Amino acid sequence: MKITFLGGTDSVGRSAILVESEGTKLILDYGVALNHIPGFPAHIPPKDIDGIILTHAHLDHTGAAPYFYVSRRIPLYLSSLTLEYTDLLLKDFLRLSGYYLPFETIEVENMISSARIMEPGMDFEIGDFNVRFLNSGHIPGSVQVILEDSSGLRLLYTGDINDIDTRLLKGADLDYGKIDVAIMEATYAGEEHPERAKLEKEFIEDVYNILDNNGKVLIPAFSVGRAHEILCILSAYNIEYPVYIDGMAVKAGEILLKHSSKLRDSGLFKKAWGMADWPSGWKDRKNILKKPCVIVSPAGMLKGGMAVFYMERLMGKHENGIFLVSYQIPGTPGDILLKTGKFMVKGKAKQVKAKVKHFDFSSHAGHSGLVRIIEKIGKDAQIFLMHGEPDKMVKLQNLVEEKGYRCMRADILKTYEVS
Ligand SMILES: [Zn+2]
Numbered sequence: 001m002k003i004t005f006l007g008g009t010d011s012v013g014r015s016a017i018l019v020e021s022e023g024t025k026l027i028l029d030y031g032v033a034l035n036h037i038p039g040f041p042a043h044i045p046p047k048d049i050d051g052i053i054l055t056h057a058h059l060d061h062t063g064a065a066p067y068f069y070v071s072r073r074i075p076l077y078l079s080s081l082t083l084e085y086t087d088l089l090l091k092d093f094l095r096l097s098g099y100y101l102p103f104e105t106i107e108v109e110n111m112i113s114s115a116r117i118m119e120p121g122m123d124f125e126i127g128d129f130n131v132r133f134l135n136s137g138h139i140p141g142s143v144q145v146i147l148e149d150s151s152g153l154r155l156l157y158t159g160d161i162n163d164i165d166t167r168l169l170k171g172a173d174l175d176y177g178k179i180d181v182a183i184m185e186a187t188y189a190g191e192e193h194p195e196r197a198k199l200e201k202e203f204i205e206d207v208y209n210i211l212d213n214n215g216k217v218l219i220p221a222f223s224v225g226r227a228h229e230i231l232c233i234l235s236a237y238n239i240e241y242p243v244y245i246d247g248m249a250v251k252a253g254e255i256l257l258k259h260s261s262k263l264r265d266s267g268l269f270k271k272a273w274g275m276a277d278w279p280s281g282w283k284d285r286k287n288i289l290k291k292p293c294v295i296v297s298p299a300g301m302l303k304g305g306m307a308v309f310y311m312e313r314l315m316g317k318h319e320n321g322i323f324l325v326s327y328q329i330p331g332t333p334g335d336i337l338l339k340t341g342k343f344m345v346k347g348k349a350k351q352v353k354a355k356v357k358h359f360d361f362s363s364h365a366g367h368s369g370l371v372r373i374i375e376k377i378g379k380d381a382q383i384f385l386m387h388g389e390p391d392k393m394v395k396l397q398n399l400v401e402e403k404g405y406r407c408m409r410a411d412i413l414k415t416y417e418v419s
């Protein structure tokens, strides 16, 4: 088995891996780096590829995949939820960044129509490889992949992974069996998340503090996953004020409702969805802001979307709250807001008077979670780390090497031969 890392070895972005046996070439994820101008992984001629596996719908894992569908229709293997979310997110990506992309809607449609739906727990074959998907606990539809070649060598690719239960999803399935090679994400190497139950309590208390003082709370959140996790938390605590959801999170929630049986607690999601309302138009959006309420809306880093509309209307008053609930990529408006307390309105940086706070509701395993996953993979496996910052990955590598695990950082464009 040969493994070549095409991107994503030293940062979060453009995750892409080529895995080859004697007769079969597979691509595991083919994402973009989400900078102002999207960055792409290394190029592979589509004619050489036998299949593409997408672990989940985030653009850092899928955003470059339509490029393979300009001239050919390569079988695409993914879960049904990942298919629907990938379609939604790629079309939105084309709307926002189409000018920079080497494909158009037709290629996205060719890709979507090449899908072969596989769900966690199913075994299937692609050429020489036996393939199995396992739940990865990261976002709805996300999977880990196990590839087994004809000699019995078993490779695990975690994709993005979360080993703890959240309101929306069960933690990752770590029942791997024997693993010979593992490729794992390491976004939070060297960093721990706060304890979930404590974080939820603090969040709900802060939300009530704003609402009880006649304020409104804006929660900018990713449309896939995080927005619905937040709705579930608000619903689990029986919030007694109106809750609105807006932007693409509405469409993404309707998709999730169809697939609610795949969630950890479908009853909680249905209750949360029943509790939430969404504005029917611009007039309605202005009307809902007349009374205390919670608004959950993308974009999660305040980089466009309906969240900006609400931000501009709520930021000027002390009684309101702007609660960020995900990691803020350096340089994004959300990151700048946390660091400076300012937000750009019509090209001018303005001081935000509303209370701004960050809550770490991550969907990635924290440092001890990554260590637990490595312990499950075992000491016989060669482990490659990717999808993280180099200095943090080195910390994790050194720590587990001391305990006897074979762990290294993946190098870009180097081909590793494993047998
Ligand atoms: Zn992800």
Ligand SMILES: [Zn+2]
Pocket: 012, 013, 015, 058, 060, 061, 160, 387
């Ligand atoms: Zn990712």
